[in-house]
Amino acid sequence: MDGATVAKLQNMNDEDVMEQLQDGVVQAFDIIVHRYKDRLHNFLYRYTHNHEDCEDLVQETFLRVYRSRHSYQRIAKLSTWMYTIALNLAKSMYKKKKRMTLISIHADESDPDDREMEITDTNILQDDELHLKNSMGELEKALEELNDNFKEVIVLRDIQQLTYEEISEITGAAMGTVKSRINRARSQLQELIGDYVGPETF
Template identity: 70%
Template structure:
């Protein structure tokens, strides 16, 4: 590779930065942290719903990236490799604390294969903000009841907007299985939310 230019660090892609970091350029690692710190925080907070746990996981993820830099091979996207580390750390914390994941999801308009999750509630409240809050509470409750495998891919797809290919790599799951789990997970969420709405009207 050409000589690293710290003054032009923004122009390098993630994989270039990782390669320069492997060759001893600490500035390259700092740029990767800058690029992904907020995204990792957003991703991991949906698993922990605890700011301190989230901060600890973000720091531990970057520490693992730093310590394991020579295990990274350029044939993989840096982001996929990093998210795999973060997801494994989140799973470990989840098992340790026996916490349920809490997430919110949305439809990715840019993906024609993405199925919209329709949340219909005939009970319209006067306060729109309160109505939205109650819908989100029902959504989180429903997601907590999903099997781990379904919840995992929904988080990666709908929160982080990762591609099916990336999710397949991160979870070490065939592409067809990933798509099936996402669609089945969303269908289950819809069914559960309808049940909650019915219970609330009784």
């Protein structure tokens, strides 16, 4: 592999790297895989809660990205385009298996960069730890009570912390619909567990 080419690619933004891939620079695909494999794993793990299924989906996502590279247009961010592919694959897997396992708000143990819930009090008492664990468990169960549309936008917004614009592009729903679903999902979670406040919870 040409080191100079790789170094040049590493300094490019995602969209420029994708353009290089479209122009036949094969090293560009390796750069994209390197940048997104962990992010896609983290994203898809929230839907499958199964590392084997998650790995299959990540590989299939990259395969689709490569095969469909010429259909990508710079009017969309590369990340948004890839998340859309990944989400559609996850939905297809769900339909095939007729099940959706528990969405975890805990960190993915296989990903050292995955964000954990922040606890400011480093001297938290054992009783507090138990309460926190129980609260997180309640939230996980409450997420399962949401319909798929609500669950989807909550994962994208409150866990993946994507913008409303990105969620709109990924889900294909209008901006107003996205905001409405997020608000209604949060309201339902508050009814179910009483103290859900959105991103600050995580």
